[in-house]
Amino acid sequence: MGSLVYLGVTRPDISHVVHILSQFISAPTQLHYTHLLRVLRYLRGTISRRLFFPRSSSLQLQAYCDATWASDSSDCRSLSAFCVFLGGSLISWKTKKQTAVSRSSAEAELCAMVLVTAEVTWLRWLLENFGVSVSMPTSLFSDSTGAISMTLDPVKHELSKHVSVDAFYTRAQVQDGIVSPQYVPSEIQLADLFTKAQTGARHCFYLFKLSVLDPP
Incomplete structure (x- = not known):
């Protein structure tokens, strides 16, 4: 979980789930461990995903x-x-x-x-x-x-x-x-992405709006 908290500095898409799992570090159960493995599988499948900062962006x-x-x-x-x-x-x-x-x-x-x-x-x-x-x-x-x-x-x-x-x-x-x-x-x-779990379609929608993308 410490590694996931560190990773969350550059991966906003795991912010909500890391916040939830971090509350059970002192007394985790098998259910929490199962969800932790799901997060790791998600990260393995999206290892190239990153924040995109356009050069033409304004400063507002x-x-x-x-x-x-x-x-x-x-x-x-x-x-x-x-x-x-x-x-x-x-x-x-x-x-x-x-x-x-x-x-x-x-x-x-x-x-x-x-x-x-x-x-x-x-x-x-x-x-x-x-x-x-x-x-x-x-x-x-x-x-x-x-x-x-x-x-x-x-x-x-x-x-x-x-x-x-x-x-x-x-x-x-x-x-x-x-x-x-x-x-x-x-x-x-x-x-809304940072407050609750989303469906797959909504998750992809928010990632696109937040410019959390896979490189071309």
Whole structure:
């Protein structure tokens, strides 16, 4: 599993399964070992697959974030995931279990937005140090209208009192022109690959969109 975690630095297509299996390192069962062998067989069959960085790519950031609400049956915690592109090149991604139990799907999505907003803030600072202009807000795509409204609506209502810190942080970044939340349909939410298992067709679709390709 340690080797798979290391490999995940360049293979985003195994990010979700590595995250799941890593939770059972201390007490694995035969079922976990069986799934581990499936991952190894998948890697053996796709050993030439790699990230592609086009030379003509722009230097504008865009990010996708997604979450699964109460997806862990053992503690009802949600899963956050994001991926960040520099032009058409995937440069950052993460799958992470949330530290607290979310009371709604909108709250889980908001936690994912906070996670990627912090990542985008750091990446913008890094690009500025490289001399790259990042004056335009970074597009932040989410498929949750509830989470987006909490980052844009300054009214503190009853349903968001317990997540006011996350809401105010993201809202402050929106007002400062760091990120610009935008809605994207779930069917083309690229961060969905990092939150749940996919069918073969959907898996190939996401890999193509993420530019995880086999060399010609």
